[in-house]
Amino acid sequence: MITMNHVSKRFGDGSAAAVDDLSMVVPDGETVALVGPSGCGKTTTMRMINRLIEPTEGRIMVAGEDVRKVDPVQFRRRIGYVIQQVGLFSHMTIAQNIGAVPKLLGWDASKIKRRNEELIELVGLDTSMLSRYPRQLSGGQRQRVGVARALAADPPVLLMDEPFGAIDPIARTRLQNEFRAILRRVKKTVVMVTHDIDEAVRLGDRIAIMRAGKIVQYDTPDTILSRPVDGFVENFVGADRALKRLSLFEARNVMSAPDEAVAKAQVSGDTDLRDALAAMIAADADRVDVVDEGTKVGTLTREAVFAV
Numbered sequence: 121m122i123t124m125n126h127v128s129k130r131f132g133d134g135s136a137a138a139v140d141d142l143s144m145v146v147p148d149g150e151t152v153a154l155v156g157p158s159g160c161g162k163t164t165t166m167r168m169i170n171r172l173i174e175p176t177e178g179r180i181m182v183a184g185e186d187v188r189k190v191d192p193v194q195f196r197r198r199i200g201y202v203i204q205q206v207g208l209f210s211h212m213t214i215a216q217n218i219g220a221v222p223k224l225l226g227w228d229a230s231k232i233k234r235r236n237e238e239l240i241e242l243v244g245l246d247t248s249m250l251s252r253y254p255r256q257l258s259g260g261q262r263q264r265v266g267v268a269r270a271l272a273a274d275p276p277v278l279l280m281d282e283p284f285g286a287i288d289p290i291a292r293t294r295l296q297n298e299f300r301a302i303l304r305r306v307k308k309t310v311v312m313v314t315h316d317i318d319e320a321v322r323l324g325d326r327i328a329i330m331r332a333g334k335i336v337q338y339d340t341p342d343t344i345l346s347r348p349v350d351g352f353v354e355n356f357v358g359a360d361r362a363l364k365r366l367s368l369f370e371a372r373n374v375m376s377a378p379d380e381a382v383a384k385a386q387v388s389g390d391t392d393l394r395d396a397l398a399a400m401i402a403a404d405a406d407r408v409d410v411v412d413e414g415t416k417v418g419t420l421t422r423e424a425v426f427a428v
């Protein structure tokens with residue numbers, strides 16, 4: 121669990137607080153997405169959690185320890201960190217980059233090599249890339265290496281600053297899905313920064329909307345989208361928030377028992393309601409059949425979609 125208690129950061133040049141009396145609890149095993157306009161204090165908040173920045177006021181606890189009282193170098197090895205702008209070590213190969221923390225932790229070479237190969241594939245890159253240097257990769261490829269590096273020593277806590285920002289939409293969705301699958305398999309406590317509210321909705325168990333160093337709303341994606349606390353949040357999540365919210369629900373959880381009629385369109389049980397509604401619109405139908413492995417398992421009506 122990560123707890124921030126009345127944390128503020130002033131950068132000492134007389135300017136307004138970058139982070140202003142911020143309190144937040146990130147429960148064990150949950151993913152929190154920090155979103156908000158540029159300069160609102162997202163990166164500063166993250167860097168205080170792993171002590172790359174010292175708070176001016178307030179207290180931060182990670183897994184029961186006050187971060188001011190731990191050895192910062194040892195501590196950071198237990199926290200995976202994907203920095204904004206990636207920040208790979210340019211004089212080291214991709215393999216050395218990914219293996220940096222495991223090496224510091226004293227893993228033997230063959231274990232590091234196996235882990236590197238596993239991770240490079242996990243983020244959708246070829247093992248032949250391991251011998252290259254960062255400058256020989258595209259920006260999006262470097263970013264994926266950044267994610268692999270943060271996961272390398274399997275840390276219980278991950279801090280990710282716009283981890284998928286430079287990746288094209290298709291690879292990005294795939295990587296988000298893979299990341300979600302990893303989190304389902306291995307329990308991690310994650311704080312991630314993103315500019316993309318869709319990404320926050322897809323990956324966050326909770327979303328913190330920040331503005332000028334403060335959290336304006338900290339809630340589940342469902343609540344943020346259905347009950348934004350003010351005009352700022354409403355604006356930030358977008359006019360299509362009702363549609364975005366539909367992406368949180370799967371057809372199989374909203375469908376009714378299969379009826380006799382054959383609908384003009386089909387979706388699978390794991391289709392989200394936003395896509396299911398799109399399928400209805402495309403087929404000019406007010407219902408779709410829900411079909412899993414060739415068998416109709418239910419009927420999803422437009423009324424049921426509108427009622428969630």
Ligand SMILES: Nc1ncnc2c1ncn2[C@@H]1O[C@H](COP(=O)(O)OP(=O)(O)OP(=O)(O)O)[C@@H](O)[C@H]1O
Nearest residue numbers: 131133138156157158159160161162163164165204
């Ligand atoms: N080392 C520093 N010295 C002085 N001011 C700083 C420093 N680092 C950040 N700031 C200021 O603190 C504020 C918050 O910066 P921060 O990097 O946390 O924003 P952010 O929300 O991550 O923005 P972005 O979305 O652009 O990455 C900004 O006004 C920034 O100019």
Ligand SMILES: [Mg+2]
Nearest residue numbers: 162163164204
């Ligand atoms: Mg930032």
